[in-house]
Amino acid sequence: QVQLVESGGGLVQAGGSLRLSCAASGRTFSMNTMGWFRRAPGKEREFVAAITRTSNVYYADSVKGRFTISRDNAKNTVYLQMNSLKPEDTAVYYCAARSAGYISRLRNDYDYWGQGTQVTVSS
Numbered sequence: 001q002v003q004l005v006e007s008g009g010g011l012v013q014a015g016g017s018l019r020l021s022c023a024a025s026g027r028t029f030s031m032n033t034m035g036w037f038r039r040a041p042g043k044e045r046e047f048v049a050a051i052t053r054t055s056n057v058y059y060a061d062s063v064k065g066r067f068t069i070s071r072d073n074a075k076n077t078v079y080l081q082m083n084s085l086k087p088e089d090t091a092v093y094y095c096a097a098r099s100a101g102y103i104s105r106l107r108n109d110y111d112y113w114g115q116g117t118q119v120t121v122s123s
């Protein structure tokens with residue numbers, strides 16, 4: 001099992017920045033690919049970004065150029081730096097992990113999930 005705990009969410013004005021962290025424990029060798037998803041009110045959970053153990057990355061078009069995903073394998077932690085935030089970025093952000101070493105945008109491909117952290121962007 002892998003346990004994932006997100007932190008760093010909060011309330012920020014449009015144009016501001018936040019940095020989310022996801023700390024992992026347990027069978028962390030299973031965390032070959034890490035991802036961030038989000039669920040806005042009334043919407044489905046959607047892919048945001050993902051990173052492999054060798055730091056290959058992929059972003060949703062909606063966040064490309066504004067968000068940066070990174071990981072520190074020694075600390076078993078993955079980060080999501082979010083800049084130029086918009087009101088439409090308001091959502092609960094979830095960290096996820098999968099054992100496969102290639103990126104997937106599909107939430108069903110991820111084996112482990114955190115509880116989520118709320119990000120609210122005011123206009």
